[in-house]
Amino acid sequence: MINKKIIKSAMSLWVAFPSILGVILLISLMLAVIPKTFYILIFSKNIWLDIIIGGIAGSISAGNPITSYIIGGELLSQGVNLLVVTIFIVTWVTVGLIQLPAEIMFFGKKFAIYRNLLSFLFAIVVSLITVWLNSLF
């Protein structure tokens, strides 16, 4: 019985393997070709435009969340608004455009697209509330 379950799990992972491998290859490539300084250069100091830029930059980025904290800290020290930085770090971890092909394969197109779209919108709301509440303390 347990042998059957082991084989079934191994088969499920084998089916998942190509998409996961593709995502890993894409992330390694992006980490190498996009320097960290790129994120500082793209912000315009116009709050409304920067909110959109921060959201898009976070959405297309991938990797360990520590990287987003380091970049976020650097952006803050460069004078980028905390709201923009928050949107950037929240979209970094909640929106996954790089992982989208794999997410579609496992959960379907409708789920993956709506989940990522909602995560993008929620990032703006979450950031607005967080920055507002934080200003009260």
Next chain:
Amino acid sequence: MNLKNKIKNLSSSWYFPLAMSGIYIAFFFFKNDIFYVIINHLIQILTEVLPVFFIIFLLMTLSDYFISPEFILKHTGKGRKRKWLFAIVGGILSTGPVYMWYPLLADLKGKVLDEGMVACFLYNRAIKIPLLPIAVLYFSLSYILILCFIMIIASILQGFIINKIIK
């Protein structure tokens, strides 16, 4: 999609990693220095991912062995609160890259979790307890605590909206 259909589609799912391999080969021939930086990142990610892959394999086998519809009915009853709690806590405690969790979550979808709970799990993966001290270092304790709290609420709201949309 059942396992047999997934296996049938396996060959087409190799197009994505094959296309990526093509880009790697192009880098090897035309931008050799960047190619080695990419390979360094690749090795770093693989060493991070492989132990998680093993944990997920173990969790998938155990969940498949122990979690039957009868088991779920017995332990969750008619209420769904425990499942939502599982999605929140599971998302926060899960380690490694998000895409590593797709096979397990796809396996649990329909059996234990609905789409909204899967979305809730994925959203809560943004909260990583071991990384919080580093986040506090760059921002502040109050900011990080508020952010985590708001994100947990957002994850539940997102789950409800996803369920409404999918149904």
